[in-house]
Amino acid sequence: MLVVTSTLSLGLLTAVRVPTVTRRHAAARCCTEPPVPPAPAKPAPAPPAEGTTPPPPVYSENWSGAGRFTDDEPLPLSFWLLGPSPRRAILPVLGSTAFALAANLWGSGSLVLSLAPDAARKQRLDCFYPVSDRPRYPYSAGFLDYDPGFKRYYDDQGRFEFTYPARYVQDTTVFLRNADAAYTRRMLDPTLGPMGKPRKPMGPEVAFGPPGANAEENLSVVIGSLPPGFSLRATLGPPAEAAERLISLKIAKPGVRETTLLGAAERVSARSGLVLYQFEYKVDYPNSTQAPTYTVCVVGAKRDTLYTFASRVPAPVWERSAETLREAADSFALL
Numbered sequence: 001m002l003v004v005t006s007t008l009s010l011g012l013l014t015a016v017r018v019p020t021v022t023r024r025h026a027a028a029r030c031c032t033e034p035p036v037p038p039a040p041a042k043p044a045p046a047p048p049a050e051g052t053t054p055p056p057p058v059y060s061e062n063w064s065g066a067g068r069f070t071d072d073e074p075l076p077l078s079f080w081l082l083g084p085s086p087r088r089a090i091l092p093v094l095g096s097t098a099f100a101l102a103a104n105l106w107g108s109g110s111l112v113l114s115l116a117p118d119a120a121r122k123q124r125l126d127c128f129y130p131v132s133d134r135p136r137y138p139y140s141a142g143f144l145d146y147d148p149g150f151k152r153y154y155d156d157q158g159r160f161e162f163t164y165p166a167r168y169v170q171d172t173t174v175f176l177r178n179a180d181a182a183y184t185r186r187m188l189d190p191t192l193g194p195m196g197k198p199r200k201p202m203g204p205e206v207a208f209g210p211p212g213a214n215a216e217e218n219l220s221v222v223i224g225s226l227p228p229g230f231s232l233r234a235t236l237g238p239p240a241e242a243a244e245r246l247i248s249l250k251i252a253k254p255g256v257r258e259t260t261l262l263g264a265a266e267r268v269s270a271r272s273g274l275v276l277y278q279f280e281y282k283v284d285y286p287n288s289t290q291a292p293t294y295t296v297c298v299v300g301a302k303r304d305t306l307y308t309f310a311s312r313v314p315a316p317v318w319e320r321s322a323e324t325l326r327e328a329a330d331s332f333a334l335l
Contacts, residue, residue: 110137130149168208262279274301
């Protein structure tokens with residue numbers, strides 16, 4: 001039974017055997033088949049006949065240009081760049097640019113104002129941003145550096161103003177002390193009479209210096225009262241003589257502080273025309289290891305008030321920043 005079935009199976013396989021197609025035969029068959037002709041080109045639409053109405057434009061929906069551009073109309077470049085609403089695309093850019101300038105992000109505010117430094121100073125914009133005459137400031141050194149620039153301090157009572165190095169910061173101790181004194185004066189009950197009149201705090205009106213540094217390098221303005229009839233020229237004499245008198249009375253102390261006057265001159269305040277004395281002096285400390293200090297000082301009188309601007313630095317700072325400190329002193333003006 002098994003032998004017959006096998007024989008029948010072999011016969012059946014032999015009977016239905018399909019001839020194999022070799023690769024050569026397939027290639028020959030493909031070469032003998034005729035090529036498929038290309039599809040005919042779509043004819044161009046015929047122009048409308050004269051006197052007939054052209055078909056209405058077709059507008060697709062559910063996209064950003066729906067209702068504005070037809071399906072056959074090419075989109076303008078402005079649509080690809082700014083989208084369907086140019087105002088919405090431009091306003092955020094303008095807003096972010098204005099914010100960057102206002103925050104002086106990456107020195108952008110200083111860079112713009114330093115393109116016209118005189119105009120910026122005239123508008124007192126340097127009260128908020130460091131400004132410099134150097135080209136490409138604050139990138140004049142090839143990287144972001146505010147050191148060569150200046151900021152302006154404008155007295156809130158309109159009495160004086162000056163510029164100071166941009167790397168300086170305001171002394172918070174002096175600021176808070178004066179703020180507390182001003183608050184006390186405002187809140188004082190006038191019915192208390194003379195006994196309730198607070199005393200003006202002793203010390204500078206405002207002070208600046210490098211962040212984290214000690215008091216060896218500082219810039220300050222001190223205000224004091226004057227007797228009636230006081231005058232720089234009439235009371236103190238010429239600039240050099242006045243400087244010697246002030247230094248000997250306020251600074252010099254034999255064996256402790258030896259002073260040397262380096263120069264003195266007279267100038268006029270640019271805003272008010274009041275006379276100012278400006279001088280420089282050196283202080284040595286013979287019985288101490290402290291390095292010598294240099295000071296640029298400006299003295300001016302207005303009515304019954306004496307104003308003293310002083311920038312004091314140790315010798316190493318003076319050697320590399322003397323011109324910067326002189327520029328700050330030259331800017332001091334009584335208003």
